[in-house]
Amino acid sequence: MANVITCPIQRHASSQGDAVAIYLSHNGASLSYAKLNSKVSAISLSQVPKGEVLAVIHNDPLTLLTMMFACLRQGIIFCPLNPIFSQQQLQQRCTQAGIRYYYGPSSIALTDVTPIDIHQPTQRAECKLTLAQACTLVFTSGSSGDAKAAQHSLGNHYYSALGSQQLIPFCQQDCWLLSLPLFHIGGIALVFRAFFAGGSIALGTKQIAQDLTHYPVTHASLVPTQVYRLLQQPDMLTHKSLRYVLVGGAALDNELLKQLANGPFKSFASYGLTEMSSQVASVELTPSSQQPLQYQVLPDREVEISKGEIILKGACLFMGYRQLGQLVAVDQRLGFASKDLGAIASRKLCVYGRKDNMFIAGGENVQPEQIEQALLSLPYIKGVIIVPIPDPEFGQVAAAFVDWKNTTQCQQLQQDSKQLLAPWQRPKHLLPWPQWQGLKPDRKALKQQAIAQLITEVEMAKHHSDAKEQ
Incomplete structure (x- = not known):
């Protein structure tokens, strides 16, 4: 047989x-x-x-x-x-x-x-x-x-x-x-x-x-x-x-x-x-x-x-x-x-x-992988992972974990994004490259990590502002 x-x-x-x-x-x-x-x-x-x-x-x-x-x-x-x-x-x-x-x-x-x-x-x-x-x-x-x-x-x-x-x-x-x-x-x-x-x-x-x-x-x-x-x-x-x-x-x-x-x-x-x-x-x-x-x-x-x-x-x-x-x-x-x-x-x-990675920003469908593919064409980026985070104006916006090739170039990335991406696709927040277990990133966990990091940044900025006023 x-x-x-x-x-x-x-x-x-x-x-x-x-x-x-x-x-x-x-x-x-x-x-x-x-x-x-x-x-x-x-x-x-x-x-x-x-x-x-x-x-x-x-x-x-x-x-x-x-x-x-x-x-x-x-x-x-x-x-x-x-x-x-x-x-x-x-x-x-x-x-x-x-x-x-x-x-x-x-x-x-x-x-x-x-x-x-x-x-x-x-x-x-x-x-x-x-x-x-x-x-x-x-x-x-x-x-x-x-x-x-x-x-x-x-x-x-x-x-x-x-x-x-x-x-x-x-x-x-x-x-x-x-x-x-x-x-x-x-x-x-x-x-x-x-x-x-x-x-x-x-x-x-x-x-x-x-x-x-x-x-x-x-x-x-x-x-x-x-x-x-x-x-x-x-x-x-x-x-x-x-x-x-x-x-x-x-x-x-x-x-x-x-x-x-x-x-x-x-x-x-x-x-x-x-x-x-x-x-x-x-x-x-x-x-x-x-x-x-x-x-x-x-x-x-x-x-x-x-x-x-x-x-x-x-x-x-x-x-x-x-x-x-x-x-x-x-x-x-x-x-x-x-x-x-x-x-x-x-x-x-x-x-x-991924179908289940798609999110909506200001009424527009956003596919994270398309943003990643566009940003990976930039010579100063080694890796990028896009996750959605809540936003009071647009519902959700893109946050980008970025692995820079040599030096951090946030301003250059924001400028180049205008040439590569539609307004609703452009990352609103840039975050340091994360670590994870396994061969592939866990997008669900990274989304929570991005939200936590941004909340911490907002709280630190508020604390700094309150301290200055005092």
């Missing part, structure tokens, strides 16, 4: 057992497919009933990798949780999804969630897998609302990897840098791409330039911030093995787009989301590329537009959200309403921004 496949690690252990599966460290340590297969086979999850979810809370990527494939073989749904989450955040996610078992440090104690030991004997491991079986549970980033627990089948990951191959080839001699966390769909997707093809992955550090020096990396998945930092060290890129870079997770400013288009490797911008098992559409960046980018929809993905909103279907569409231990299945026939706005022609997709 075409629906049944062998665990890719076991398959490659049989056909090319000595080939490197994982590069572990800069000092040359590695694991062959045969040794990785043995590590996965040695893990017992007999305390967890088949079909249940196991939350894995760990900061070691090798542990996460081996646990993911041990879960897969033993019919358990693998759910990686960010180890930097507080006890309250971990509890909230487990309660929300109805998770009853977890593997993690002894310092964690979760209510109604049983800790497990992986060293008990079992005979249940199975290397024959079905594409229909539930495989992973990945929480969305929550960048525009509360994080949701998205459940994927093995088939979702399989077809996601297969479609990616059509645009970005990856073979047994190649190595993909694990530069994204495994509690993010992008990290999981690149592992499946590499292992289905029989290539290798390299366990990344925060020093990507050093990773490229010490590992034989041919492929890398990066967010724009990582790319920007990498390109600040051009000497690290000479004579390296890196051939393909896949960039996603945030908008590219025009300067970064040009640098990538003229770089020493092929660069692809990507549109994707957790609910579609990562990549939906990608485009190779060339010197002629310009915003808005026209992404090529990959095989096994279907994209439709309904009232301006992107609707997604196909073999990569997730199974549904898990709530209180039950799967709320997505209607595969109707598809998934992404809340992204866009247009499509001949499988070329333009993405304009």
